Amino acid sequence: MSESTIVTYQELVEAGPTAAFVKSAIERYRRSEMYRNAVSADNYFRQRNETIRDFTRMLFTVDGGQVRDFTASRLRIASNIFKRLNVQRVMYSLGKGVSFVGVGESGEDVTKAKLGDRFDDDVKQIGVYALIHGVAFPFWNLDHVDVFGASEFCPIWDEDSGALMAGIRFWRLDAYHPLTAVLYEQDGYTGFRAAGADGGSLRATDEGKRAYKRTYAEVPADGLKLAVDGENYSRLPIVPVWGSDAHQSTLVGMREGIDAYDLVKSGLANDVQDCAEIYWIVENAGGMGDADLARFRDRLKLTHIANVDSDDGGSATPYTQEVPYAARKEVLSQLKADIYEDFGALDVHTVAAGATNDHIDAAYQPMDEEADEFERHIREGIMDLLALQGIEDTPIFTRNRVSNIKEQVEVVAMEAEWLDEETILRKLPNVTPDEVAEILARKDAEAADRMAALPPALQANAAGQPEGEEEGEE
Numbered sequence: 001m002s003e004s005t006i007v008t009y010q011e012l013v014e015a016g017p018t019a020a021f022v023k024s025a026i027e028r029y030r031r032s033e034m035y036r037n038a039v040s041a042d043n044y045f046r047q048r049n050e051t052i053r054d055f056t057r058m059l060f061t062v063d064g065g066q067v068r069d070f071t072a073s074r075l076r077i078a079s080n081i082f083k084r085l086n087v088q089r090v091m092y093s094l095g096k097g098v099s100f101v102g103v104g105e106s107g108e109d110v111t112k113a114k115l116g117d118r119f120d121d122d123v124k125q126i127g128v129y130a131l132i133h134g135v136a137f138p139f140w141n142l143d144h145v146d147v148f149g150a151s152e153f154c155p156i157w158d159e160d161s162g163a164l165m166a167g168i169r170f171w172r173l174d175a176y177h178p179l180t181a182v183l184y185e186q187d188g189y190t191g192f193r194a195a196g197a198d199g200g201s202l203r204a205t206d207e208g209k210r211a212y213k214r215t216y217a218e219v220p221a222d223g224l225k226l227a228v229d230g231e232n233y234s235r236l237p238i239v240p241v242w243g244s245d246a247h248q249s250t251l252v253g254m255r256e257g258i259d260a261y262d263l264v265k266s267g268l269a270n271d272v273q274d275c276a277e278i279y280w281i282v283e284n285a286g287g288m289g290d291a292d293l294a295r296f297r298d299r300l301k302l303t304h305i306a307n308v309d310s311d312d313g314g315s316a317t318p319y320t321q322e323v324p325y326a327a328r329k330e331v332l333s334q335l336k337a338d339i340y341e342d343f344g345a346l347d348v349h350t351v352a353a354g355a356t357n358d359h360i361d362a363a364y365q366p367m368d369e370e371a372d373e374f375e376r377h378i379r380e381g382i383m384d385l386l387a388l389q390g391i392e393d394t395p396i397f398t399r400n401r402v403s404n405i406k407e408q409v410e411v412v413a414m415e416a417e418w419l420d421e422e423t424i425l426r427k428l429p430n431v432t433p434d435e436v437a438e439i440l441a442r443k444d445a446e447a448a449d450r451m452a453a454l455p456p457a458l459q460a461n462a463a464g465q466p467e468g469e470e471e472g473e474e
Helices: 009-015 019-029 033-045 050-054 081-094 110-115 119-132 255-274 290-303 325-343 357-388 405-418 421-427 433-452 456-462
Strands: 058-060 066-068 098-100 135-141 144-149 153-157 164-171 180-185 188-194 202-204 213-218 225-231 279-283 315-319 395-397
Touching: 009 019, 009 153, 009 164, 019 153, 019 164, 019 180, 019 202, 033 050, 033 081, 033 119, 033 255, 050 255, 081 119, 081 255, 081 325, 081 357, 098 110, 098 119, 119 135, 119 144, 119 357, 135 153, 135 357, 255 325, 357 395, 405 421, 421 433
Parallel strands: none
Antiparallel strands: 058 066, 098 395, 135 144, 153 164, 164 180, 180 188, 188 202, 213 225, 279 315
């Protein structure tokens, strides 16, 4: 019976955080379906589609054996559909950044301010990994987020509750450099490094287990910093963020469609190259040997003149091959349409120019349904990261979609007399949620400057006070 590829927290507790356990866990995880799908997804995301890359045209011999057809063209055209669809889903929900419900007294997003300037970009990376790997592992690293993918992080689950209790991040520059690994536990993290590039035994680094939050003191004599205190979070500062309820890579189920598209497209290009030359059928030339035929062919290519003996009924007739273009073009169009439909994506080429928002909304309906599921998982992951810092807030996503902006602005303008300024700004399609607070603050400042420039009598009148009566008088 083969060993399970799922590493559990109970196994970690039994074996201890040793180098032997870390090495064994990484080897087991590399055999898992999650890891293999993540590696393949990385290749397809980089437009290195594995099936078309490894495709070789074969011929069958008379005895049934297979040999490589060395005469066939070897164009391998890899499509970028996988990256295009996943980036579309991520940017649809996260392209305009993340906002939060809680606001300060002046209208600023106080939660966003605590998360740092790069938080929006980190969330986009979480979304990409959550889709193409099936899961992302964001690590709250003191004051920012580091995002681990399933191709570099071995999760360690509790076999009873299924919660993520620990994990191992592992990497190496290439096959010529040693493996490096870090074991993350609830009470700190420990670094490990292989003895050599051959991936031999691991050993713990000299620092030992370190706390996640450390306090340093500077020693004036040599300028070095000395750790004087360490503190950990209430739980593991790494949370799993899934991309869908299926808990699997978006490559699963889509790969076959992408491979078929690449093979048909590459086959069409190869046929164009293979059929590009004119071939000749020579009649009544049975007396010509292979050498004579070769010389005849070479002379024909050079001079484009065929010299045959017509007295004996000899002739040379040129022929060309027509590439089956129409049928393959139809297959490519159907394959692409099916891939977009199954993924729930929008092919913008199907939206007619000048379409009304009703038509655009109908085209976006499948994408909205997929986005609802995707945003639910991203929202839960962000709230788990906030909980590590003792923050209770709810993220808000503004979907980034093609629309008839003129039509939307006209509708908001018609409703403006019944709405306040903040609501109007939030409804405008070309104003992001983060810009609303800034615009309102600038408008208040401009109003205050105009008020200060007025004569005292007009200031009192604008403030609703009778002329000559100062504020606070009875």
